[in-house]
Amino acid sequence: MGISIRMSKEHEIFSIDRELYGETFGSFLDSMGFSHYGYFEKSGIDGFDESVKDKIDDNGVYKNDVFEISAYWWGECTCGKEPNKEFLSGADFHDKECMVYRPNFWYKPTDWKLEWYKYPIRGNSCNREITPEEFLKILNHCKKEFFK
Numbered sequence: 001m002g003i004s005i006r007m008s009k010e011h012e013i014f015s016i017d018r019e020l021y022g023e024t025f026g027s028f029l030d031s032m033g034f035s036h037y038g039y040f041e042k043s044g045i046d047g048f049d050e051s052v053k054d055k056i057d058d059n060g061v062y063k064n065d066v067f068e069i070s071a072y073w074w075g076e077c078t079c080g081k082e083p084n085k086e087f088l089s090g091a092d093f094h095d096k097e098c099m100v101y102r103p104n105f106w107y108k109p110t111d112w113k114l115e116w117y118k119y120p121i122r123g124n125s126c127n128r129e130i131t132p133e134e135f136l137k138i139l140n141h142c143k144k145e146f147f148k
Helices: 018-031 042-047 132-147
Strands: 067-069 106-107 112-115
Touching: 018 132, 067 112, 106 132
Parallel strands: none
Antiparallel strands: 067 106, 106 112
16 A cells, blocks of 8 residues: 555554445445545535535535544645655645645544545555444544534
């Protein structure tokens, strides 16, 4: 699997099996109106109340108290820092809100972060190992919070 340079140097980098987790994560995204890239579908937003719409920022990041989802970021740095030779990117250089640094999925209660290349689970990296049971608990908690 690909290694992301967006994670902080202090974290060991893990990955999850795309075959094992990909379909489940895709269904999770679908159930809440996200595309398979992690974007909240603008066409589907009308079906949700203002409490959902208000949780999507200008960069398309969905945020609530339990989790955040953002699509793979193709753009430039959003915090205005120029890379130097020591740090090309990552938590050691960019602000935590910078789109270059931001994980694509962040489960806040355990601080589990998942990044991917282009679309969910492809070429992924995460900040710790996770069991299939824990993964399902995380997704169920997130869905519950989303539809609350």
